[in-house]
Amino acid sequence: MLISQLQVSNLRNLSHVELTPSPRINLLFGENGSGKTSLLEAIHMLGLGRSFRTQQYRQVIQSEQSELLVFAQIDAQGTGEPRPLGVSRSRDAELKVRYAGESLGSAELASLMPLLVINSDTFDLLEGSPSIRRQFVDWGGFHSDPGFIRLWRGFHRVLKQRNSLLKCGKIDARVRALWDAELVAFAEPLTELRAAYIEALKPVFEEILAELLKDVRVELRFSQGWDSKRPLAELLEENFERDLRQGFSSSGPQRADLRFRADGQDAAERLSRGQKKLVVSALKLAQGALFYRQSQRACVYLIDDLPSELDERHCRQFCRFLENSTNQCFITCVEPGLLSRVWDADTPVRLFKVEQGKISQSAAPGEHDER
């Protein structure tokens, strides 16, 4: 997956910008409020049809404009033949996606453009609610198994039905047995895929973390959402009265989570801010590395303010890892400083200056822009 050309119109303060990114490392630097995160948001819009900053897409459309547009040439399968992808969103909620002359749905778009974000919200993988960690697991399930999306959608459809029956307060026993059987029929294979993904991810994560952060070991464990020694059907039956009182289903994949332990303690409690940043980054980098091993396709990484929280040594290690991977990276920072100097001479790096919603390619200090 590679973006070879990018145009953004009417997205926040980016009225109209065009850039030709490097296939590997792209550094965007500029003052606060210049539009760096907005450019990452534009790429996210292109890959997923939504922002990572807000669910209120109206905020993303430039004030006084009716529609935002992100257009790119992308090489989705790495064949060397880029094709046009355009995503537009208007104030009346319509998302339109056109790829090589055809309309795409959101799942087709997501599988076309494997995207991973590392920003200050990524800390939520350790500190936030279980739903954030389930999204992380499901990114992997979605991208590693073509059957995952059907199970995921099926499970959530049946769960919604079961919960609305529970809220009504009265369910005929035969109707309940039917719904429960259907729920289990989706829940079990969905959970197998999630568990298999985390098993495959674990060694990759450990390897990358050892590279980014020496001396800290973090243990990752998948918790499937119900007692793994018991069949889900049995628990649905056993907890039914409680579920009815509460008005929702208390066991199942909707309760799945990941647990992180560092030196035997909850990692969110134990680690420093900088250490946490490296742990959550290692998780995201492991996803991209595993995706590459499984599909031979690279990911696009959007890394907002890479240097924040990191000392120079760890910042260098992070960059070294990105340099040795195959991903296309869009990295923002306020001052290019260290980030413009850490790369090997043969790594394709492009530096872009962002200023009041305008983007220009810039030469690294004392060097050529193309190295």
Ligand SMILES: Nc1ncnc2c1ncn2[C@@H]1O[C@H](COP(=O)(O)OP(=O)(O)O)[C@@H](O)[C@H]1O
């Ligand atoms: N809907 C909008 N229309 C126009 N400008 C906007 C809109 N939303 C945000 N902005 C402005 O866009 C600018 C870009 O912000 P941002 O991309 O977060 O900057 P950076 O990441 O470089 O600090 C900010 O100055 C903000 O006020």
Ligand SMILES: [Mg+2]
């Ligand atoms: Mg920003």
